[in-house]
Amino acid sequence: MSRQPTFSNTIHLRDFIDAIVDDPTRENAPKYVEIQTDINIFEEDGFCSPNIIAEPIRARIHAYLTRDKRDFYDPNTFFYADGRFSATLSADNTLEISIQALTLMRHPGDVADFDEYRRHLPEQWCPMVTVIGFVQSRNDNSLDPSQPRRFTVETSVYDTLNTGPVQFSVACFLENTKRWQRVKTPTSGALLSVTAKVAGRTTDTNHLALRILDLAYLPRPGTAAAASTPTVTPPSKRSRRWEGRAGPSTPSKKPRTSERASEHLNPSHMNTSPLDDSASTPPAATGGGADLLPTGDTESPSARASSSTAAGPEELSLSLVPSVTPDSETRPHRSRHPPRKYADFE
Known part of the structure; x- marks a missing residue:
């Protein structure tokens, strides 16, 4: 690879x-410490290979601890830690793991009474890692087909101590179980995310040996942003269940004057009864101020205007309704006499 990107392993x-000592990589920084330990490695669930040495691996954990909390991390204290790591060879060609601790905790209890302290500790457990990197070209023709399949992943992590990337490789093994029988060995150049347990170190390359628990293929950098042709997804049957529904309806408004007038003309809106013949006769207009005045040609336009103004809106609407009597018949008119107070004017 020409330029290896850094990952969060x-x-x-x-x-x-x-x-536990002062961090030798940070001068004049007493709150930074280095925890030295040999991480526990052992054969688990019958997984073994002649290409793997299952022995403890030297580890140096760099962490930030205040002086009062540092006193709790005495030798033989059981601790929990996770963070970014790199696995490289030391000066004497010994595999060593460097960890930038993001979380560091101790198991509660009094370490001074170690026999009582260890009674409440969890059982042995191999370290777990998550590694992202590229698959190197394979050269496993010499491996026994009955042994776990193997491939190498090259990765890189940013080291805050050296302020730069640190490249290293890990050897990944697929055990011979039903789960991995049909899984093909990743091809060279594939970008993978691997979750595994640390099984030891390899006999030939002295790389960190990992027993694969899960792996996933990732898009290569630069290809994820490439333009892709959008695919048209056919509508599902579930979406068609909403078709054919009635659209939203708005509440009806109050009928206008012309609509109420048409209701009087439509006999279907009348409350008719087969025993009542009066239902077929249209209702007579209620009397108003205009009925009290003489109906003749002598009526002045101003009087007609005042009478229409004095009438209510319902009476006015009824006066605009045409007569429902046939054209051949003449609507009878009652002879009306003015009140006595108008008799002197005759």
């Missing part, structure tokens, strides 16, 4: 403290 472990 993490490790989670729980083990015993061998020693």
